[in-house]
Amino acid sequence: MQTRGARRAVVAAATCVFLLAALAGCGGTPSEVRQYGDIPRPGGPTGTARPSLPVVPSRVPGIGDRMWQQIPIGTRQIVAVFGDHKTSPDSTLVLYEKYGTKWEPQGSWPAHNGKRGWVVDHWENDERSPVGVFTLSDAGGVLDDPGTRLPYTQDENAFISPFYWDEAHWHDFDYVIAIDYNRLRGTRPDDPTRPLGQSKGGGIWLHLDHGDGTLGCVSVPESAMEYLLRRLDPKNKPVIVMGDKAHLRL
Numbered sequence: 001m002q003t004r005g006a007r008r009a010v011v012a013a014a015t016c017v018f019l020l021a022a023l024a025g026c027g028g029t030p031s032e033v034r035q036y037g038d039i040p041r042p043g044g045p046t047g048t049a050r051p052s053l054p055v056v057p058s059r060v061p062g063i064g065d066r067m068w069q070q071i072p073i074g075t076r077q078i079v080a081v082f083g084d085h086k087t088s089p090d091s092t093l094v095l096y097e098k099y100g101t102k103w104e105p106q107g108s109w110p111a112h113n114g115k116r117g118w119v120v121d122h123w124e125n126d127e128r129s130p131v132g133v134f135t136l137s138d139a140g141g142v143l144d145d146p147g148t149r150l151p152y153t154q155d156e157n158a159f160i161s162p163f164y165w166d167e168a169h170w171h172d173f174d175y176v177i178a179i180d181y182n183r184l185r186g187t188r189p190d191d192p193t194r195p196l197g198q199s200k201g202g203g204i205w206l207h208l209d210h211g212d213g214t215l216g217c218v219s220v221p222e223s224a225m226e227y228l229l230r231r232l233d234p235k236n237k238p239v240i241v242m243g244d245k246a247h248l249r250l
Contacts, residue, residue, distance in 0.1 A: 060096050060103045060241070066250045067241055070133040074237050078103070079136065079206075079228065081218050081242035083129075087117035088244070089213025093220050095228065097236070106231065109224040115213030118244045122181070122216065124201040129216050130181050131243035136206075137185045139229060141175040148229040150177065153188040168210045175225040177206040177232070179218070179240055206240070218242060 059068060060078055071078065076098040083091040093111040096103045114129040122130035140153035142160060159173040178189035182202040187193065194202045201216060206228065209219035218240075220228075232238045241248065 058102050062245060062248055063241055064249045067133060067243075067248055071239055071241065072135070072237055075239050076236035077232060077238035079232075079238065079240040079242075080248075081111060081113065081240060082248060083113055083118050083242075083244035085117070086244045086246065089113055089115050089117065091218070093218065093224065095231065107224070107227060109220050110209075111224075112209055112211075112213050112219045113242070114216045118242075118247065120247070122201050124199055125215075126201070127213075127215055129214070129218060129242060130201075130204060131247050132181070133239055133241050134204075135180040135185060136177055136232060136238045136240055137180055137234065138178045138187065138189055139176060140178075140189045141173055142171075143174045146175070146226050146229050149233045149235075150229070151186075151188075152229075153190075155188075155190075158188075158190050171222075172207050172210055172219070173205075174208055174222070175229060177225075177228065179204040179206060179242075 060080055062082055063080065078096045080094045080096060081091050082094070089112050091111045091113050092108060094108045095106045097106050098104075114127050116127045117129075118131050119126060119128040120131045122128060137150065138153070139148055139150040140155065140159060142154075142156045144154050145152040159176065161169050161172050165172075176189050181204045182194050182196045182200050183204075184191060184193045184195065189205060190203070192202075194200065203217075205217045206225065207217055207219055208222050208225055
């Protein structure tokens with residue numbers, strides 16, 4: 001007759017045999033782990049990998065959903081202009097370029113915008129810069145083309161500053177890049193056509209800085225203009241995202 005202790009030993013041995021068989025039927029012991037993507041999964045050679053999750057591209061810091069959705073698909077260069085606040089003429093311009101899924105800053109410069117700050121609904125002579133996302137497609141200036149890939153119009157008569165402006169403004173338009181607000185893309189920057197009507201203003205450019213606010217343009221140091229002109233490439237569908245910081249975060 002078996003003792004109670006002997007029967008317990010038999011039951012324990014049978015249980016171990018059953019567990020080992022079950023593990024073999026599931027594809028191996030727990031030590032047989034295979035790596036699928038970034039997630040370790042048990043299962044050995046017959047295991048099935050989970051589909052990898054899509055990689056979400058990084059975003060340019062300081063630009064929220066509403067503005068980001070306005071950036072055209074395929075854009076790989078963003079000129080971001082962050083105004084200090086809604087009524088300030090002071091801002092910072094940063095050039096970002098996309099590498100893989102990452103937006104990397106290429107340079108940052110102090111800048112100026114409209115004397116009276118920023119506005120969503122821009123009008124002629126309001127001395128505010130329009131908030132929004134605009135393409136950058138044409139350039140020009142008083143000086144010769146510094147080596148830009150953008151279509152460039154050199155015309156010292158067309159881009160010369162008005163004679164009645166003070167000396168600080170004499171070189172404003174040595175280089176300009178047209179911001180495609182209320183203008184026809186593919187035309188020289190000084191083309192007077194205003195698709196939205198004359199009352200909505202126009203002639204909004206990137207140009208050389210003179211130390212204070214503008215009539216609605218964005219101005220940066222000469223070194224920045226030269227860099228942007230040489231760097232911006234129509235193949236990368238460059239755009240400018242501009243406005244006060246609070247609005248750009250929306």
